[in-house]
Amino acid sequence: MFSIDNILRENIKRLVPYSSARDEYQGEASVFLDANENAFGSPLEQQFNRYPDPLQYQVKKRLSEIKGLPIRNIFLGNGSDEAIDILFRSFCNPGVDNVVLVPPTYGMYQVSANINDVEARNVPLTEDYQLNLEGIAEAIDAHTKLIFICSPNNPTGNSIDRSDVETLLTNFNGIVVVDEAYINFSRQKTFIQELTEYANLVVLQTLSKAWGLAGLRVGMAFASEEIIEVMNKVKPPYNVNEASQQLALQALANVDQVNNWIKETLNQRDRLVLGLKDFDFVLDIYPSDANFILVKTTDARGIYNFLVQKGIIVRDRSKVELCEGCLRITVGTPEENNLLLQSLLNYK
Known part of the structure; x- marks a missing residue:
């Protein structure tokens, strides 16, 4: 049975987190002489001379309303990458523990493992891009702390079978991270x-994709209260800056706008698939639950270089295991998609 005490690093159990200036008083205040800030303001129209809320209460309150779960189950990070790194630093002893990855998948899991000196045991997806449960079971040992599953998966675009993920959650005594x-x-x-x-x-979720806030770097993690407490304990004191908090809060008031963009993106995805099917050099287009498509071609590198010359950038994934010959193409605006398809008419 899962117990956080069984997988938490001993030094993290003993860790006394940094206590920021904003953590040490209760109630309202109007004069702040505690944090060595510039009391005169900022050389900007908007003032950013004060440190931000270290726990991002207002943003979490709005997310709580949207997601339908308590604030205590929400962690905000400087992108989802920070949440990934904190999970490694909280639960994996360097040079001792390991994690299971299921490539092809998001590359930062491997990078974070390397940075934290944690062995990554790769269990490739099946030919239809689903979990190899038997292979994962064989890879797990007493030092396996985390399993990372990206669903919908990047770069393949498909969703992972839900019952397979539930099987892991039921039978694995470490943490299963589902990156959404x-x-x-x-x-x-x-x-x-x-x-x-x-x-x-x-x-894991993010405001970088459907919400259109990639430049703000706001990632989210949702978990039990005890896991969130650990993540808040390990994170830097002011990990999400004030500008990002303010702008994220403004954006979260515009759910209808985001939903309209999602619908348009899905329509454009279907249109892009239909357009690409007409080209002889396109061998296959894999089903997608994301805002991109994985396209198998006769010459991925050649097509990539051709499009670069036209000022159009896609992602060459042809050297990634199980994605040989593939390009990953993000769904753009109608105008961008038109330009892509028109340009490919001239590819030979």
Whole structure:
């Protein structure tokens, strides 16, 4: 049975977190002489001379309303990458523990493992881009702390079978991280609804994709209260800056706008698939639950270089295991998609 005490690093159990200036008083205040800030203001129209809320209460309050779960189950980070790194630093002893990855998948899991000196045991997806449960079971040992699953998956675009993820959550005594960066574009429901069922579940989401806030770097993690407490303990004191908090809060008031963009993106995805099918050099287009498509071609590098010359940038994934010959193409605006298709008419 999962117990956080069994997988938490001993030094993190003993860790006394940094106490910021904004953590040490209760109630309202109007004069702040505690944090060595510039009391005169900022050389900007908007004032940023004060440190931000270290726990991002207002943003979490709005997310709580949207997601339908308590604030205590929400962590905000400087992008989802910070949440990934904090999970490694909280639960994996360098040079001792390991994690399981299921490539092809998001590359930062491997990078974070390398940075933290944690072995990554790769269990490739099946030919139809689903979990190899038998292979994962064989890879797990007493030092396996985390399993990372991206669903919808990047770069393949498909959702991972829900029952397979639930099998891991039920049988694995470490943490299963389900990265849902592209969930807004998916037919599959979020795993956030399962947090009360699985104490070892962490769900990652982001404001970078459907919400159009990639430049603000605001990532989200949803988990049990005890896991969130650990993540808040380990994170830097002011990890999400004031500008990002303010702008994220403004954006979160515009749910209807985002939903309209999602619908348009899905329409454009279908249109892009139909357009690309007409080209002889396109061998296959894989089903997608994301805002991109994975396209198997006769000459991925050649097409990539041709498009670069036209000022159009896609992602060459042809050297990634199980993605040989593939390009990953993000769904753009109607005008951008038109330009892509028109340019490819001249590819020979």
